[in-house]
Amino acid sequence: MYLKTVKKKFIEELTVASIVLTAGMGLIFHFVIPTWYFVWFPIIPVFFYLFGFLYIFMFAFGYELGTDKIAMTYLICKVLKLILSALILVSYGFVIKEDVVAFVAAFVFYYFAFLVFETRFFLRFEAKLKLSKQVKNEKNTVHSIDAAAVVGNSDNDAEGGDRR
Template identity: 60%
Template sequence: MFLLTIRKKFIRELTLIGVVLTALVAVVYHMFIPDRYFLWFPSIPIFFYLFGLFYIAMFSFYYRMGLEKLVMCYLSCKVLKFILSALVLIAYAFFIGHEVVAFMLTYVFFFFAFLIFETRFFLWFEMKLKNSKKVNNEKNTVHSTVSASVDGNNRNVDGAKC
């Protein structure tokens, strides 16, 4: 249930940031620099949106495998995103070559915007996870080792006074 809630929140925020950034950049291109607009512009937000969906799917997979593997998931997804981004930029420059500078600047803008979003989101998730662990540990400590007796003396499980 917790993982499903996190996935829904991530996808909702990913969609919102994708739509807002796409609209913002499209308005800038059409209003201020229409001669620099390139036909491949819509592919950039689509790439980052699809990678965000891949990212949350990998996160869900690693979450089920164990919490200690989440850091590896973060790092491997960041490295994979960087490598794929470099390949996309190189492929665009070699094969398409139309408005290469505009494409690269737009791509880098989206790269850093989504990087900041993903990092912020997963830092928030880590804090929430640590807080829930802390609350669970406190509940286990309070309820399992020390119990209050009727006469007000605290006794541990063995019956010795604390």
């Protein structure tokens, strides 16, 4: 249940971030540097939006394997994103060959913006996960039978007449 909530929140934030970044870049291309606008611009936000979906589902898969696998899943996704991004940039440069500088500049901007977004989101998730583990561990140690035996069972002390 918790994982569904995290996935939903991530997708909502991903959608908002994609819309805001695309609108912002569209305005910049329209008003500030209209000569830099290129036909293939819409492919950039689509790539990062779709990769965000892959990212959250890979993360959910890593979470289901165990919470100790989350960091490895995060790193695998980052490396995969870097490799796919490099392939897209190189392919665009060799195949399309139009407005390469504008494409690379926009792509790098999106890459770093989504890097910050994803990192911030998963750092918050990891912090909440650690906090919930600490709370769970504290409940186990405070309310466990072993802790009561060490501290002393107040019912036995009262029945035995041991009143200090």
